[in-house]
Amino acid sequence: MQLPSGIIEVAVPLHLEQTFTYALPPGFPNGVVTGLRVLVPFGKRTITGYILGFAQNADGLKVKEALEVLDTEPLFTDSDLEFYRWIASYYMHPLGEVIKTALPPGLTIMGRRKTGVADDGSSVSEELLSRGTRCREERHFLASVEGAPQALKGRALELFSFIGNSEGRSASSIRSRFGESNPQLKRLKDLGLIREERREVYRDPFSQQPVQSDTPLMLNSSQKNAMEALEQGIDSKEFRPYLLHGVTGSGKTEVYLQAISYALDQGGDALVLVPEIGLTPQLVERFRRRFSCGIAVLHSGLSSGERYDEWRRIRRREARIVIGARSAIFAPVGNLGILVVDEEHEATYKQSDGLRYNARDLSLVLGKQRGAVVLLGSATPLVTTFHAAKAGRIAELSLGSRVQDRPMPDTVLIDQRGRKGATLSPELTEALRDNLAAGGQTILLLNRRGFATWLECRDCGHTLRCPNCSVTLTYHQNRKRHICHYCDHSIPAPSLCPECSGGEIGLFGQGTERLEEEISALLPEARVARMDRDTTSGRGGYSRILKKFESGETDILIGTQMIAKGHDFPGVTLVGVVSADTALNLPDFRGAERGFQLVSQVMGRAGRGDQPGKVLVQTLNPGHFALIAAAAHDYEAFYREELAERKDAGYPPFSHLAALHFSGNSLPMVEKGAKAAAEHLRGMRRERGWHLEILGPASAPLGMIRGRYRWQILLKSIGRAELHRLLLQFRREHVPHSTVRMAIDIDPLELL
Ligand code: ADP
Ligand code: ZN
Numbered sequence: 001m002q003l004p005s006g007i008i009e010v011a012v013p014l015h016l017e018q019t020f021t022y023a024l025p026p027g028f029p030n031g032v033v034t035g036l037r038v039l040v041p042f043g044k045r046t047i048t049g050y051i052l053g054f055a056q057n058a059d060g061l062k063v064k065e066a067l068e069v070l071d072t073e074p075l076f077t078d079s080d081l082e083f084y085r086w087i088a089s090y091y092m093h094p095l096g097e098v099i100k101t102a103l104p105p106g107l108t109i110m111g112r113r114k115t116g117v118a119d120d121g122s123s124v125s126e127e128l129l130s131r132g133t134r135c136r137e138e139r140h141f142l143a144s145v146e147g148a149p150q151a152l153k154g155r156a157l158e159l160f161s162f163i164g165n166s167e168g169r170s171a172s173s174i175r176s177r178f179g180e181s182n183p184q185l186k187r188l189k190d191l192g193l194i195r196e197e198r199r200e201v202y203r204d205p206f207s208q209q210p211v212q213s214d215t216p217l218m219l220n221s222s223q224k225n226a227m228e229a230l231e232q233g234i235d236s237k238e239f240r241p242y243l244l245h246g247v248t249g250s251g252k253t254e255v256y257l258q259a260i261s262y263a264l265d266q267g268g269d270a271l272v273l274v275p276e277i278g279l280t281p282q283l284v285e286r287f288r289r290r291f292s293c294g295i296a297v298l299h300s301g302l303s304s305g306e307r308y309d310e311w312r313r314i315r316r317r318e319a320r321i322v323i324g325a326r327s328a329i330f331a332p333v334g335n336l337g338i339l340v341v342d343e344e345h346e347a348t349y350k351q352s353d354g355l356r357y358n359a360r361d362l363s364l365v366l367g368k369q370r371g372a373v374v375l376l377g378s379a380t381p382l383v384t385t386f387h388a389a390k391a392g393r394i395a396e397l398s399l400g401s402r403v404q405d406r407p408m409p410d411t412v413l414i415d416q417r418g419r420k421g422a423t424l425s426p427e428l429t430e431a432l433r434d435n436l437a438a439g440g441q442t443i444l445l446l447n448r449r450g451f452a453t454w455l456e457c458r459d460c461g462h463t464l465r466c467p468n469c470s471v472t473l474t475y476h477q478n479r480k481r482h483i484c485h486y487c488d489h490s491i492p493a494p495s496l497c498p499e500c501s502g503g504e505i506g507l508f509g510q511g512t513e514r515l516e517e518e519i520s521a522l523l524p525e526a527r528v529a530r531m532d533r534d535t536t537s538g539r540g541g542y543s544r545i546l547k548k549f550e551s552g553e554t555d556i557l558i559g560t561q562m563i564a565k566g567h568d569f570p571g572v573t574l575v576g577v578v579s580a581d582t583a584l585n586l587p588d589f590r591g592a593e594r595g596f597q598l599v600s601q602v603m604g605r606a607g608r609g610d611q612p613g614k615v616l617v618q619t620l621n622p623g624h625f626a627l628i629a630a631a632a633h634d635y636e637a638f639y640r641e642e643l644a645e646r647k648d649a650g651y652p653p654f655s656h657l658a659a660l661h662f663s664g665n666s667l668p669m670v671e672k673g674a675k676a677a678a679e680h681l682r683g684m685r686r687e688r689g690w691h692l693e694i695l696g697p698a699s700a701p702l703g704m705i706r707g708r709y710r711w712q713i714l715l716k717s718i719g720r721a722e723l724h725r726l727l728l729q730f731r732r733e734h735v736p737h738s739t740v741r742m743a744i745d746i747d748p749l750e751l752l
Contacts, residue, residue, distance in 0.1 A: 011096035035074025246399025248604025268337015275346035298324030326359035344376035409613035440573030453509025459502035531559035599630035673740035674711035692717035
C-alpha cells in the first residue's frame, strides 16, 4: 500500500513499548527527518518526541498531525538509532526513554526552543588564531614546515607558545598582549605555522589553558607488541576487541595515547571512557599535552548548555577525541576508530537507576556496530573479561611488569584478629613514622567517610539508625551530627541515649575524619590531608587536594577508595589499607573480586617514582585467597580460584543474571508484589520447562532507602536468549500493583 508522504514514526520518552505515527506539519520540507525532535499531541497533553524516520506502516492512516518540528539539525543519525534500538531491546527499556538518556540533558527541558540557541543565550562567533596543526602531533607538523626552526625564535616563539596547541587564542587577546601591529604574527601566518579562522566560541567552564606539549615515549618491547596488534586492528576497519592487561604503572596509558594517535591518522575518531572524570585530571592533562586537535571532555561539572556545546563540537568533528565517564558512550562521535575503556573493571560503568546500562559492555556493542577497535584496559580485569580473553573472544595484550623494571611494591598482610579496637597496628604505625622521617609520602585508605561508624548505648544497646534507610547513621564531627550516607537525613549528636536516657553512649567504628584526627595526634609534625566526598564537594575539590599532594605539600593523604584510583604520585613510598574487609564482606558474589581489585589498585599507588614502595594491608581475613593473590601481584592465581568458585555457584561467566527490583512506600505491598511476581515466574518456568534459577523474592540487603522499601528477585540462566524470552513474556503478562514499582536490571552489578 502506498503511504501518504510525510507520515513519521515517533518515539516518546514515556514508559511505553510502542512507537507512534504522526503526520509532519504542513509545509515541512522533504529531507532527512530521523533525529529531529517533534512536538506532538498525546492524549490530552503535548509532548516532545523523537522522529525515528518515515513510517513503514501507518495503522489506518488516520494519524494526528505533529505540531512543530523543534530542530533544524538532527540530534542523532540512523547509526545512532541502531545503537539505541539495540539498547532498548537488550535492557528492555522503552526506546523513547533510551533516546532521552542518550541525548544531552536539558534538551527535553528546553522544550520548544530551537537547538542552536542554548539555554543561556545565543552562541557568538569570534576571530581565533590557532597553530596550524589539527590532530597531528606537534613534532610531525613542525618538521613538515620549511623554515620553522629559523622563524621560531625570540618574540615569535613567545607568540607561538602563547597561542598554545589546543584550542588557539582569540585575536583580541593576542593584540592586547603583543600589541596592535605585530610583524611576527604575519610572518608565522605566511609560513603557515599559525592560521586564522572565525570560529563559533563555545562556553567552557574549564577554559582550556594551553599546556606544554609532549612527545610520544619510546615504547618498550611489550608495549610495542601491543601497539603492533592494535595498529593491525585499526587498519582492518573492523570490530576488534582487545584487553590491555598490565599492572599499574606498566604503561597502559602510553599505549592508549599512541593507539589513538594512530587511529586519528587513519581518519578515525576516538572515544575514551574513564570511571569517573573528576578523578582523572592527570589523564586528561596527558591527552591535552599529547594532541593538538580538539578534545572534548564530558564531565559532570558541565551545565546542560555547555554539554550541548561539546556535543556540537564532537558532531562537527572539531573535537576528535572525546573523554568522559559512562554517559560519554552516547557522544555523537562521527567516525569511530577506537574506543578505549580505562579501568574496565570499575563498577561505575554501570548506571544503577533508570536505564540500567553498562557502558563497558556497550563499548563492545558500539565497536561492533561501527567496526571499531575496542581497547579494555585494566590491571585487574573482570573475571568475565579475562575468561572471554582465555576463550579467544577478546585478544589479550599483556604488558607484564612496570616500565623501566620499577619493582612492584612489597606488600604485607597484617593480621588484625584479636587486636580489638586498634585502628592502626604497631606495624603500620612504625611504617608511618619511618616513612615520614625518610621524607616519603603516604597514602592511607579507609573506605568509610565520617568520624565514627555508629553510635551505640552501652546500657541498652540502642543504635542510631536512619528512619528512611536500613543503615546506621554515621557521626561527622565537624558538623556535630549523625548523618545518613544514603538520604542525607541527619540529627544533632545526642549527649544521652535517646532510648534509655543513659549517659554511656559510645562511638564505634572508624571513619576517615577520625583517622585524620588520630594521625595528626600521632604524628604532629606531619602535614595531613583528607580526600573523601565530604572534602571534595564543589568544583575543583579533587584537584585542589591532589595538586597539593602532587607538589609535596602534603605528607599523608587519607581517603576513601577515591584515592586508590589511577593517580600517579611518584613521591608515594608507603600505602596503608586500614581495613581490606569491607569489600570482601559485601553480600554479593563479587566480594572477592572487589577486594582483590581494591588492594591491587591501592598497591599501584606506591613506588611509582625512583624509590621502591611498601604496602601494608590490615585485615581480619589474612588467609583470604583474594588478598593473598593481590599481595603477591598474582592476577592469574586470583583468577583461577575465583573462576572455580563462580563455576561451583553458577555465577557469571557461567550464567547470565537479571534482577527484578521492587520498591514502594508500603512494606506489605512491596513484599506481596515481589511474591506474586516470583510465583508468576515460577509458573511460567514450569509451563515451558525452562532451565533457569529463580532466587528469592527476598528483602534487599538494604531493605529501605529514602523511605522506600526494597525487595528483589534474582534470575540466573545458562542461556542468555532464554532469560531474555522469559523476561519479555513476563513483562507482557505481569501487571504489578500500582503502588509498587518494578524495574528490570539486566546484568545487575550491585545486589544491595
Ligand atoms: P599505566 O597507565 O599502566 O598505569 P602509564 O602509562 O601511566 O601506566 O605509565 C607509568 C609511567 O611510566 C608514566 O609516568 C609514564 O610516563 C611512564 N612510561 C610509560 N611508558 C614508558 C616508556 N615506554 N618509557 C618510559 N617511560 C614510560
Ligand atoms: Zn537514610
